[in-house]
Amino acid sequence: MTAAEWHLPDGELRRYGEGTLVPPELWSTEAHLAACAYCRERLAAAAEPQMTAAGWVRLDAELDAPVPGPVERLLVRAGVAEHTARLLAATPVLRLSWLVAVASTLALAALLANLADPVVFLAVAPLLPVGGVALSFGHRVDPTYEITVVAPIHTFRLLLLRCVAVLSTTTVLSAAATLALPDLGLTALGWFLPALALTLLTLAFMARLGPVLAAVLVGLGWVVLVTSTLGAGSGGSSPFVPVGQLALALAGALGALVLARMHRAFETPRRFR
Incomplete structure (x- = not known):
């Protein structure tokens, strides 16, 4: 039948x-x-x-119901709340295209460091999280900006969450790239403190200048500092010697202090326009 x-x-x-x-x-x-x-x-x-x-x-x-992507599912499994994971997964710098660009830049910098001067890698790696922060927030660069502004979450907290995501990914990729520089020893890790300090300084300036201009000014300042001190210290430039690393740590601490005092300024969307 x-x-x-x-x-x-x-x-x-x-x-x-x-x-x-x-x-x-x-x-x-x-x-x-x-x-x-x-x-x-x-x-x-x-x-x-x-x-x-x-x-x-x-x-x-x-x-x-939205279909969560692999990044969002991974964040939820790691214990991140679903609404927070969705906002983090929308971060432009967590997309595959950005990650591939960062990995390619680090690979090229490591190659040039082996062929020419180690300072190439040490100078380039700290700039990557600065660029990532600039691309993570702001109506000109973030396609989800309007959504994040009206989301039930403080703008400052969202900005910090996205910066943590940027720093985490770039730090992991940079640490992996240092394996291509075995001759440098611990000097190959000289990019970490500059990366942290530059990111904090970018955030501190962002409330007044916006994400793009703040990142550009901090990045240019870093390039000028490195190029003007070439030949000093075992790292090839004074920011990578112990005294320079200490100065960068203090600069990062100062940026964090300013950021903490100005956090209310981030709750006004016009600051990013």
Whole structure:
């Protein structure tokens, strides 16, 4: 007997409408309903209006629910709240294109460091999180800016979360790239404190200058500092010797202090326009 020659029993149809039907009967019933218009009409007539309306509401919710990407799923598994994970996953610098660009830049810098001067890698690596911060917030560069401004989360907290995401990814990639510089020893890690200090200084200036201009000025200042001190110290430039690292740590601490005192300024969206 084919599907067109038989129909679902009333009891089975009623249990399906009540949601009490279990596999394997559930599977065969759904398969039959998909092919039998008559049984679908019987089901609609037998079901209570409230149950039918609730079913449509659940269906609409499932269809409209956003599909989380791999980054969002990873963040949720790590314990990040779903709404926070969604805002973090929307960070432009967590996209594959940005990560590939960062990895390629570090690979090229490591190659030039081996062929020419180690200072190339030590100078380039700290600039990557600065660029990432500039691309993580602001209406000109962030395609999700309008959404994040009206999201139920403080702008300053969102900015810090995104900066942590930027620093984490660039730090992991930079640390992996240092494996290509075995001859430098611990000097190969001289990029970490500058990266942290430059990021904090960029955030401190961002409230007044905006993300792009703040990142450009801090980046230019870093390039001028490195090039003007070439030849000093074992790292090839004074920022990478112990005294220079200490000075950068103090600059980072100063940036963090200024940032903490100015955090309320980030709650005004016009600061980023």
